[in-house]
Amino acid sequence: AGLVWAAIAGVLKARLGVHEVISTIMLNYIAINVELYALNYPLKEGGINGPNPQTPAVFESARLMHLLPSTNEALNFGFIIALVAVVVVWFVFEKTVFGYEIKAVGNNITVSENAGINVKRIMALSLGISGALAGLAGAERVLGGVGQFTYKQGLIASLGFDGISVALLGKNNPFGALLAAILFAALRVGGRAMQFNTTVPSQIVIMIQAIIILLIAAENMFRIVIKKKKGA
Numbered sequence: 001a002g003l004v005w006a007a008i009a010g011v012l013k014a015r016l017g018v019h020e021v022i023s024t025i026m027l028n029y030i031a032i033n034v035e036l037y038a039l040n041y042p043l044k045e046g047g048i049n050g051p052n053p054q055t056p057a058v059f060e061s062a063r064l065m066h067l068l069p070s071t072n073e074a075l076n077f078g079f080i081i082a083l084v085a086v087v088v089v090w091f092v093f094e095k096t097v098f099g100y101e102i103k104a105v106g107n108n109i110t111v112s113e114n115a116g117i118n119v120k121r122i123m124a125l126s127l128g129i130s131g132a133l134a135g136l137a138g139a140e141r142v143l144g145g146v147g148q149f150t151y152k153q154g155l156i157a158s159l160g161f162d163g164i165s166v167a168l169l170g171k172n173n174p175f176g177a178l179l180a181a182i183l184f185a186a187l188r189v190g191g192r193a194m195q196f197n198t199t200v201p202s203q204i205v206i207m208i209q210a211i212i213i214l215l216i217a218a219e220n221m222f223r224i225v226i227k228k229k230k231g232a
Helices: 002-016 020-040 077-095 097-107 109-114 119-146 155-169 174-197 203-231
Strands: none
Touching: 002 020, 002 119, 077 097, 077 119, 077 174, 097 109, 097 119, 109 119, 155 174, 155 203, 174 203
């Protein structure tokens, strides 16, 4: 489902030149309303209706195995799946023609077209694969985390921007993104624990994340300025 949904944005980008940020944000609102309809009507039996509807709990036989008994919902077999996904993505980018074409299109569309790369195909497939990975992460949260799907207002937006932040901090490298994701997760979990045990608000974590993004942006800005000075 994630692959198909993200591929819509890929096709719009490839065929009509619609910017993927705009199309994916608009598709988010459609997805939210589809979720609400499904949770309140076709999937409502055994679940909870209302402003934050829930699906029935997943059968225990379908849940992902916990890696450590003491971790309960936090650390499960989904973490192993994520590690495998990181290695697979790295291999595709670094060791395959398809990965080379993705990087080439990302760096320069015109040069890629002149080199004979099917740019439209690469755009659609790359966005579709990213959607599949996002869907895999969502499935982990349901099957390995809370055990049921619950609609929460604003959740999609916050996760989306977290993903952008993680990609920026990881320098668009799969292993870098893994480390950045672990850092952001530690900040989020630690922030909640800090607020519970002390008087420090958890919003301090958001400020730390914002500072990280600003530093990344500043690094890129300084890099551009230095290049211009060297060119002059």
